[in-house]
Amino acid sequence: xxxxxxxxxxxxxxxxxxxxxxxxxxxxxxxxxxxxxxxxxxxxxxxxxxxxxxxxxxxxxxxxxxxxxxxxxxxxxxxxxxxxxxxxxxxxxxxxxxxxxxxxxxxxxxxxxxxxxxxxxxxxxxxxxxxxxxxxxxxxxxxxxxxxxxxxxxxxxxxxxxxxxxxxxxxxxxxx
Amino acid sequence: xxxxxxxxxxxxxxxxxxxxxxxxxxxxxxxxxxxxxxxxxxxxxxxxxxxxxxxxxxxxxxxxxxxxxxxxxxxxxxxxxxxxxxxxxxxxxxxxxxxxxxxxxxxxxxxxxxxxxxxxxxxxxxxxxxxxxxxxxxxxxxxxxxxxxxxxxxxxxxxxxxxxxxxxxxxxxxxx
DNA sequence: GGGTGATGGTTGATTTTTCAACTAAACGCC
DNA sequence: GGCGTTTAGTTGAAAAATCAACCATCACCC
Numbered sequence: 001x002x003x004x005x006x007x008x009x010x011x012x013x014x015x016x017x018x019x020x021x022x023x024x025x026x027x028x029x030x031x032x033x034x035x036x037x038x039x040x041x042x043x044x045x046x047x048x049x050x051x052x053x054x055x056x057x058x059x060x061x062x063x064x065x066x067x068x069x070x071x072x073x074x075x076x077x078x079x080x081x082x083x084x085x086x087x088x089x090x091x092x093x094x095x096x097x098x099x100x101x102x103x104x105x106x107x108x109x110x111x112x113x114x115x116x117x118x119x120x121x122x123x124x125x126x127x128x129x130x131x132x133x134x135x136x137x138x139x140x141x142x143x144x145x146x147x148x149x150x151x152x153x154x155x156x157x158x159x160x161x162x163x164x165x166x167x168x169x170x171x172x173x174x175x176x
Numbered sequence: 177x178x179x180x181x182x183x184x185x186x187x188x189x190x191x192x193x194x195x196x197x198x199x200x201x202x203x204x205x206x207x208x209x210x211x212x213x214x215x216x217x218x219x220x221x222x223x224x225x226x227x228x229x230x231x232x233x234x235x236x237x238x239x240x241x242x243x244x245x246x247x248x249x250x251x252x253x254x255x256x257x258x259x260x261x262x263x264x265x266x267x268x269x270x271x272x273x274x275x276x277x278x279x280x281x282x283x284x285x286x287x288x289x290x291x292x293x294x295x296x297x298x299x300x301x302x303x304x305x306x307x308x309x310x311x312x313x314x315x316x317x318x319x320x321x322x323x324x325x326x327x328x329x330x331x332x333x334x335x336x337x338x339x340x341x342x343x344x345x346x347x348x349x350x351x352x
Numbered sequence: 353g354g355g356t357g358a359t360g361g362t363t364g365a366t367t368t369t370t371c372a373a374c375t376a377a378a379c380g381c382c
Numbered sequence: 383g384g385c386g387t388t389t390a391g392t393t394g395a396a397a398a399a400t401c402a403a404c405c406a407t408c409a410c411c412c
């Protein structure tokens with residue numbers, strides 16, 4: 001197995017790292033490789049299956065759905081753009097565009113933030129709320145069918161804990 | 177906790193499902209909810225952190241990198257478009273466009289498939305190979321730093337197994 | 353109270369992705 | 383051997399995401 005054609009991230013035959021680095025790269029073991037690939041592949045396929053479910057009958061995009069969910073959890077179904085962007089791990093620009101579209105559809109509204117004249121609040125409209133309600137059952141069913149019910153409970157729990165750690169780390173890497 | 181404002185996928189107060197369904201939707205428990213959120217959030221942040229790493233110093237996009245990796249594992253660094261699309265969970269159209277771009281950059285080449293005049297093979301060029309080599313160390317380092325080394329080994333192993341199951345299920349859902 | 357830098361958000365151009373329509377070759381089958 | 387169907391891949395237009403500037407307000411602090 002060692003002499004396969006140089007694998008994904010397997011030790012490349014020639015080329016040394018560009019510069020500076022002391023070549024202290026540790027490649028992944030076979031097992032790690034497998035797990036990493038499984039994660040990658042599984043996530044890609046899961047997301048696209050879920051997307052497909054949203055196309056077929058759920059009246060909002062997966063992304064829009066998540067945005068509505070975030071808002072739905074706020075006391076007044078209201079969240080500042082920046083908080084929303086952070087919560088959803090979206091760029092500010094992307095959020096601006098997304099909210100533009102959703103606003104046009106009447107799902108959310110922009111309102112000024114009381115204390116800060118720079119700020120903009122994003123508020124879910126009744127329309128948006130209704131749509132969320134409508135979308136929720138099929139969405140949850142899909143998540144169950146494609147993820148939750150596929151795993152046994154402990155597995156799923158571990159997955160959750162693991163990804164929570166990953167989230168923390170990634171967050172640190174980005175803004176740290 | 178039950179009487180929070182209707183949660184993400186928590187039991188909505190009003191609206192019944194659109195039609196037909198016998199309302200047999202099972203909502204997620206608190207724990208499941210947490211795990212699902214963690215997965216979603218963790219994945220989003222992980223991917224964007226990895227993307228960012230690719231921007232900063234790695235000379236190919238994450239997507240392009242994965243494509244090159246797939247090719248690198250084939251005997252002749254060659255794979256049919258359809259196989260590549262399946263392997264990467266990409267739409268055919270998206271693959272066509274992506275390969276267009278990469279071909280312009282000289283990273284891959286299109287060649288006819290010997291036995292089947294409909295088919296198109298995608299072959300990694302030496303250029304592409306060199307680039308992959310160059311990119312690999314930093315890529316692997318990032319994956320380690322952001323994922324592999326963040327988890328303890330058993331956790332990571334479980335993650336791998338779990339997502340492999342998920343991948344199978346999603347695949348079944350899509351083409352089954 | 354007037355700079356200076358950070359924060360919040362938007363804009364518009366560029367690049368990617370998606371979507372639906374389309375061509376061409378292969379397959380099956382009678 | 384001819385006809386419908388499926389498979390492979392491309393195309394181009396429309397939608398969405400990214401990127402780099404940009405404007406305004408705020409916060410600090412001297």
